[in-house]
Amino acid sequence: MTAPAHAPATAPAKAPAPVLFVDDEAALRHAATQALMLAGLEVIACASASEALAHLGGDFPGILVTDIRMPGMDGLGLMAEALSRDPELPVILITGHGDVDLAVQSMRDGAYDFLEKPYAPARLVEAVGRAQEKRRLTLENRRLRAGTVAPGDDPIGARLLGRSEVMTGLRAQLRAVAGTDADLLIEGETGTGKEVAARALHAASARAERPFVAVNCAALPAELIESELFGHEAGAFPGATRARYGKFEHARGGTLFLDEIDSLPMGLQAKLLHVIEERAVTRLGSNDAVALDLRVVAASKRDLTAAAAEGTFRPDLLYRLNVVTLRLPPLSARSEDIPMLFLALLEAAARRAGRPVPEVPGAVLSRLAARNWPGNVRELRNAAERMALGLEAGSAPTPTPEAAASGTLADSMAAHEKALIAATLAAHGGSLKASYEALGLSRKALYEKMQKHGLNRDAFREE
Numbered sequence: 001m002t003a004p005a006h007a008p009a010t011a012p013a014k015a016p017a018p019v020l021f022v023d024d025e026a027a028l029r030h031a032a033t034q035a036l037m038l039a040g041l042e043v044i045a046c047a048s049a050s051e052a053l054a055h056l057g058g059d060f061p062g063i064l065v066t067d068i069r070m071p072g073m074d075g076l077g078l079m080a081e082a083l084s085r086d087p088e089l090p091v092i093l094i095t096g097h098g099d100v101d102l103a104v105q106s107m108r109d110g111a112y113d114f115l116e117k118p119y120a121p122a123r124l125v126e127a128v129g130r131a132q133e134k135r136r137l138t139l140e141n142r143r144l145r146a147g148t149v150a151p152g153d154d155p156i157g158a159r160l161l162g163r164s165e166v167m168t169g170l171r172a173q174l175r176a177v178a179g180t181d182a183d184l185l186i187e188g189e190t191g192t193g194k195e196v197a198a199r200a201l202h203a204a205s206a207r208a209e210r211p212f213v214a215v216n217c218a219a220l221p222a223e224l225i226e227s228e229l230f231g232h233e234a235g236a237f238p239g240a241t242r243a244r245y246g247k248f249e250h251a252r253g254g255t256l257f258l259d260e261i262d263s264l265p266m267g268l269q270a271k272l273l274h275v276i277e278e279r280a281v282t283r284l285g286s287n288d289a290v291a292l293d294l295r296v297v298a299a300s301k302r303d304l305t306a307a308a309a310e311g312t313f314r315p316d317l318l319y320r321l322n323v324v325t326l327r328l329p330p331l332s333a334r335s336e337d338i339p340m341l342f343l344a345l346l347e348a349a350a351r352r353a354g355r356p357v358p359e360v361p362g363a364v365l366s367r368l369a370a371r372n373w374p375g376n377v378r379e380l381r382n383a384a385e386r387m388a389l390g391l392e393a394g395s396a397p398t399p400t401p402e403a404a405a406s407g408t409l410a411d412s413m414a415a416h417e418k419a420l421i422a423a424t425l426a427a428h429g430g431s432l433k434a435s436y437e438a439l440g441l442s443r444k445a446l447y448e449k450m451q452k453h454g455l456n457r458d459a460f461r462e463e
């Protein structure tokens with residue numbers, strides 16, 4: 001199987017912002033259409049408001065230019081209807097000579113701009129250009145706010161759980177990146193969710209329907225990584241009997257996840273940098289570069305800046321990758337998430353095993369929240385799996401000496417108190433009364449402690 005060289009890029013170019021132009025007079029419509037098309041713009045010309053409305057949904061990518069005086073629904077009616085469908089749509093009105101009052105009123109009613117007849121074609125092109133720029137920014141912002149291509153569903157929130165401030169912030173960061181084509185570097189200890197984050201980003205991006213290809217750079221011997229990543233032609237080296245796609249080509253249109261990137265040998269780091277910069281890959285034994293359209297997400301357990309300082313990681317590759325860096329904190333730095341994470345992982349494990357979800361006493365949750373998890377969320381997930389299978393009846397090891405020894409006594413007591421309160425709130429679905437009773441506190445004391453630790457009961461309510 002061989003792929004065509006120079007395959008076309010699969011992602012669409014910058015989305016065009018068509019100009020919906022409405023005028024009942026054919027001569028004026030044609031003149032305007034011509035002027036706009038000469039300026040390289042895409043035009044949808046309509047002879048009536050009803051014809052134009054067929055194009056206007058909430059996500060119409062372009063802008064509207066309409067004459068005011070038309071038989072049937074006039075331009076003001078059309079504008080009102082268009083703005084009710086999308087209040088941010090830029091509308092340019094064309095007024096008759098001397099209709100100044102009408103023009104002023106229409107600006108108040110939400111028109112973006114107006115042109116008075118007769119107007120010079122250049123004025124039209126200029127006004128349209130400004131409106132299109134505004135439209136582009138509006139749509140870009142919407143996309144970033146939604147963080148997803150399909151608004152409504154939330155692939156990032158569904159995968160990367162945790163209500164702590166740090167996780168909320170990381171999800172917001174991921175949503176912002178999902179709407180762009182930026183490459184991403186994810187750093188974090190083992191089991192902190194680097195791959196979960198990478199997959200969530202992919203699922204929330206416009207590339208979601210294309211492949212997500214994961215390569216573990218540490219799992220392959222150095223001499224194999226190169227052909228694994230870049231592919232090879234038949235006869236490129238002894239044993240290469242057939243041509244083979246590399247992972248880069250497999251991921252075309254989608255996301256390539258380069259896990260444990262720090263273990264890539266220096267020589268390959270240079271080649272990787274070249275591929276990422278050129279956005280083209282050349283198979284071993286070939287002279288033809290294949291164009292690539294993909295997002296690269298790299299992950300590392302080690303701090304790559306430190307690795308670069310030590311001379312084991314190329315600084316130029318680091319700078320190319322760390323335009324956006326996501327740092328996943330160890331679970332101990334977000335212990336308030338442990339109870340809800342555990343319950344979510346337990347439920348998922350029970351569902352997979354086809355077993356009922358066990359009840360977890362609040363005291364067990366608080367013990368889990370207080371202990372050390374060197375394997376982070378993965379270790380927590382394994383504990384949840386054992387409990388779901390009935391292998392561990394809710395007992396958990398007590399805090400390890402390391403956990404107790406880190407920081408001052410006051411620090412670790414505060415952390416313990418916070419985890420205990422969070423666990424109790426989680427166990428009682430955010431009910432304050434049940435929680436202060438379980439903790440043997442007064443209502444006021446619980447309030448004060450929640451405030452001190454930045455805990456919000458809403459975060460513990462059951463959905």
Ligand SMILES: Nc1ncnc2c1ncn2[C@@H]1O[C@H](COP(=O)(O)OP(=O)(O)OP(=O)(O)O)[C@@H](O)[C@H]1O
Pocket residue numbers: 159160161162188189190191192193194195196197301377378381
């Ligand atoms: N925020 C989270 N919400 C839900 N589950 C999570 C979260 N983070 C991690 N997990 C769970 O923990 C497991 C380990 O996460 P993941 O594989 O992403 O870790 P990692 O950082 O890539 O670790 P390693 O460096 O060891 O490969 C996942 O399979 C997932 O079940």
Ligand SMILES: [Mg+2]
Pocket residue numbers: 194195259
């Ligand atoms: Mg991983």
